[in-house]
Ligand SMILES: Nc1ncnc2c1ncn2[C@@H]1O[C@H](COP(=O)(O)OP(=O)(O)OP(=O)(O)O)[C@@H](O)[C@H]1O
């Protein structure tokens with residue numbers, strides 16, 4: 213039990229790190245927990261504050277530390293729960309309390325806050341449609357987009373229209389002048405209940421969807437809170453299931469958070485929620501300014517909205533009647549934060565739900581191995597959707613061996629079979645997507661003749677090419693253990709000289725496609741074409757409106773899109789993601805291939821998929837071909853078990869960064885020594901009482917160079933630690949944090965912890 217509590221008095225102040233320390237009275241010690249609101253003496257007054265840290269270390273002269281007066285008991289503000297959640301994040305992911313608080317509590321910004329407005333259609337549907345025809349005739353695309361959206365949904369958030377529909381304020385004003393729409397300030401019209409009545413548009417669920425909904429609702433009605441994993445094939449109608457569950461919650465006066473990866477949070481998706489729930493829905497995205505984010509959260513706190521949809525950070529929506537958290541595409545690596553604290557939204561959601569008695573629903577066509585493992589071992593409840601809606605078949609998948617293409621003299625990036633099918637689709641006026649898998653390909657080297665990839669003999673991940681001053685021709689390095697060999701001149705497997713990195717990008721493919729099919733209308737989506745904020749939605753809506761035959765793109769194009777006219781998907785370099793130097797490589801590949809394939813045949817015509825690869829026999833390619841998740845999972849688990857990777861074991865990565873390479877290395881080395889000492893002590897202590905040390909044993913590897921060993925003149929070194937039990941890693945992290953505190957050897961080093969990382973370092 214702690215002696216002192218650090219208290220924040222103004223939770224929304226920008227300086228969350230401004231805490232004041234108080235002594236905890238004896239009688240309060242057992243009761244006081246993180247996040248509680250307390251009365252404290254402050255200057256001449258007594259004020260309320262939140263407990264953000266419990267500690268035994270006095271921050272100043274003990275005699276001068278005042279005592280807490282009492283605990284506020286008349287109400288429990290939502291902030292209390294969020295602070296407790298921040299404490300949990302600090303503990304489990306490693307960060308300062310300040311970092312953790314900043315993640316969960318929005319900072320109040322001086323009011324540059326925008327007034328919430330919405331846009332209403334003033335015409336009848338018939339009148340509106342005739343105006344629409346006029347805009348279409350004049351090719352006024354933005355006006356067409358706005359008006360057709362309003363015909364479906366006569367009242368919409370202005371921010372929705374500008375952000376998701378890419379219609380500018382100028383266009384809205386033009387239509388206002390024409391008397392077609394009216395801009396209203398939100399509060400003046402708000403009447404949630406009547407509005408909801410006029411909405412509620414929904415499809416009738418099929419039997420499979422209904423049985424999943426029933427299973428969850430049975431629990432909800434009995435106040436049983438759990439975590440569910442819905443494993444539903446692509447196009448099985450998961451979103452419809454989510455909406456049904458949300459409607460059920462709303463009817464009970466509860467609120468819901470829906471996490472969707474930002475890249476899948478398109479206008480199309482958002483409109484589905486809007487059409488059903490109207491203005492009870494609020495949308496968040498990472499482009500919101502801190503002020504806008506604060507506003508969104510204020511509306512949620514005031515009960516102006518009941519459903520928050522957004523990426524990772526929407527998880528911290530201050531709903532006080534939270535009943536349900538849905539995480540769509542739960543396998544996505546974007547749910548793991550890349551900044552401190554490096555939390556995973558899935559685990560954090562489960563913890564938040566636990567705190568308030570809510571349920572969590574995870575959904576994916578290709579669940580993460582971690583989640584499926586938990587579903588299999590009973591930690592989550594598994595529910596399945598095995599069929600596409602309306603009895604649409606899953607697409608037919610063919611695998612093309614690129615080594616054979618090369619042998620047969622086809623040097624094009626498009627295989628003969630893919631070209632045939634493309635020709636056919638162009639004739640039929642159907643659409644297609646070409647997907648180039650370029651996930652983390654920097655540095656990997658393979659043989660074009662035989663497909664051989666250089667791997668680390670110790671870690672079974674691909675080696676990466678590093679070019680340095682000492683090694684101008686490059687060397688091959690393992691990022692996990694530091695193993696290295698000189699860059700080979702010929703392929704160690706077949707002797708061919710065609711050994712190099714992969715270079716073709718989307719731009720080059722676009723050129724090749726245009727040359728081969730001059731009649732085709734081609735759209736390209738990649739980092740270049742989506743740089744400005746409209747780019748992404750514009751390309752998607754153009755493709756949805758069938759303004760192009762072929763969409764070429766990177767992983768951006770495979771996420772959850774629903775284009776009914778797409779009947780062909782070509783995956784150009786299926787295996788590239790197999791070479792990413794981290795243990796998720798096969799899982800990522802399987803997920804990308806299956807999700808990409810899942811874009812084909814969602815409309816009335818069946819779909820076909822061509823996967824081009826140098827490794828047709830790899831299990832992740834084979835399983836994607838058969839769309840057999842189970843087969844993939846079994847193989848993958850065998851690999852994870854053998855090499856002691858999560859979810860079977862747990863992994864902690866410690867990253868040491870410094871301006872001097874030697875300093876980064878020395879710090880990492882000190883940490884490894886400290887880990888060894890800690891391990892020795894534990895071993896001795898456990899053996900003394902006759903306990904089995906094995907379950908607490910940790911295996912540190914390193915210091916090693918990460919994939920990107922130097923960024924902006926900051927050098928990085930990593931240590932990898934594997935162990936059976938997650939809590940052991942948390943204990944170890946606590947110990948290292950303690951060791952580093954006030955230790956001068958670390959004054960020029962920044963140390964970060966990453967538990968079960970989602971990406972390589
Ligand atoms: N019960 C239903 N009856 C008719 N159509 C439905 C039904 N449920 C869903 N749909 C439609 O089927 C399509 C696919 O549904 P949805 O996008 O929810 O699938 P999904 O499982 O999320 O797919 P993916 O994982 O591939 O993104 C949508 O166009 C949706 O409107």
Ligand SMILES: [Zn+2]
Nearest residue numbers: 659662703706
């Ligand atoms: Zn070879």
Ligand SMILES: [Zn+2]
Nearest residue numbers: 668671690693
């Ligand atoms: Zn290695």
